[in-house]
Amino acid sequence: MVRMIMHGCNGRMGQMITKIAEEEKNIQIVAGVDKFGGMKNDYPVFEDIKDCDVEADVVIDFTNSEAVDGLLTYCKDKKLPIVLCTTGMSDKQLKDIEDASKQIPILRSGNMSLGINTLIKVLNEISPALAKAGFDIEIVEKHHRHKLDSPSGTAILLADSINESLPEKYDYVYDRTDRRQERPVNEIGISAVRGGSIVGDHDVIFAGLDEVITLSHRAYSRSVFAKGAITAALFLSDKKSGMYSMADCL
Numbered sequence: 001m002v003r004m005i006m007h008g009c010n011g012r013m014g015q016m017i018t019k020i021a022e023e024e025k026n027i028q029i030v031a032g033v034d035k036f037g038g039m040k041n042d043y044p045v046f047e048d049i050k051d052c053d054v055e056a057d058v059v060i061d062f063t064n065s066e067a068v069d070g071l072l073t074y075c076k077d078k079k080l081p082i083v084l085c086t087t088g089m090s091d092k093q094l095k096d097i098e099d100a101s102k103q104i105p106i107l108r109s110g111n112m113s114l115g116i117n118t119l120i121k122v123l124n125e126i127s128p129a130l131a132k133a134g135f136d137i138e139i140v141e142k143h144h145r146h147k148l149d150s151p152s153g154t155a156i157l158l159a160d161s162i163n164e165s166l167p168e169k170y171d172y173v174y175d176r177t178d179r180r181q182e183r184p185v186n187e188i189g190i191s192a193v194r195g196g197s198i199v200g201d202h203d204v205i206f207a208g209l210d211e212v213i214t215l216s217h218r219a220y221s222r223s224v225f226a227k228g229a230i231t232a233a234l235f236l237s238d239k240k241s242g243m244y245s246m247a248d249c250l
Contacts, residue, residue, distance in 0.1 A: 002237045003030045003056045005080075007071055008063035009045060010034035013085070016226040017060060024230055030054050049074045056080060058237040060229050064148065065089045072100045081105040081236040083229055085112060087153025098243065107236045107244040110153030112228030115217050116202070117246045120161040122215065123204065127162045130213070135206040136183060137162060137170070142193040142201040150192040154202055159188050162204075 004021070008014045009032030018041065021029050031054035032045040039045075046052045049070055060083045061071055068086055075082050084097065087110055097106060111117070131137065141155040151174065163170055171187045183189075200219040205212060219225070228246065235249040 002027045002058060002234055004028065004233055005030065005049075005052060005054070005056045005059045006032045006043075007049060007059050007061040007067070008034055008086075009041060009043075010036050010039040011062060013062035013222055013225060013229075015039065016222045017062070017229055020223060020226040020230055026234055027230055030056055058083065058233045060233050061086055062229070065093060068093055069096070072096055076100055076103050079104060081233075081239060082107070083232045083236055084108040085225070085229055087156075088149030101243040102241060104241050105236050105239040105244060106242075107232050107246070107249065109232070109246045110155075110157035111200075111225070112232060112246060113217075113219060113224040114228060114250065115219075115224070116154060116157070117250055119202075119204070119215060119217050120158065120247075123158065123161050124165045126206075127165045128167070130206045130208070131166055131170075133208060134185075135208040135213070136185075136189075137187075138189040138191070138205040138207065140191045140193070140203045140205065142195070142198045144197050144199065145194050147194060150194065151190045152192065152200070152202075154200065155190050155192070158202060158204055159190060162188065 004027055006014050006017060006029050018029060021027055029043050031043055031052050032041055033049045033052060034045060035047045058081045059075060062085045065086060065088050068089060081104055084106055100106060139155050139158055141152045143152055159172055168186060173187050173189050199222060202217045204215045232249050236244060
């Protein structure tokens, strides 16, 4: 039985993972961390991870970028693997995560779903040929009105996967309101929509001459991310230090 700490246990994803974990026989949440109360959990909850004194094998993190620094310090001290699902981190934090992976196992992904990670594999295969043929590349992501970061970590994940497959690197463009010119060839436009209760929609658009190819992923429930995070935790719990991805897990 893998013992897990749920970092961000009272958030939407934390509560979804709590529910899914109850049905998973190979993992048990032994403690939670969240500075916001109001939830009844079947495990002890600490306001700050530094105060958590419960023995565990792995941490799943679904919080925000402000909580990542303390999480890294705690897990390095305890030699605990981290499934890091938080997005919107600074360049310094990304460097700190890379450095921490030399001491502990870290699986970091902007999206935990099987569908998105399958889409990434497809993009790696088709993007070079379409870019060479002159197709312009745009990404449109849509999320609920409560999402704090923009663009989504998944949109950046998709853009990075395309970029890594191309012989020449493309620039990311998030706003075109301050320029008046034709679209440059070597750029990926990334647009964000926020509204309602949209769980997560992502469209990758390849626009060519007289034809358009659109690859889409729709998440209808947060359970797809919760199941992926638990799968990742089970995978990572006995791994050596290093950086891992959902591709390694799947």
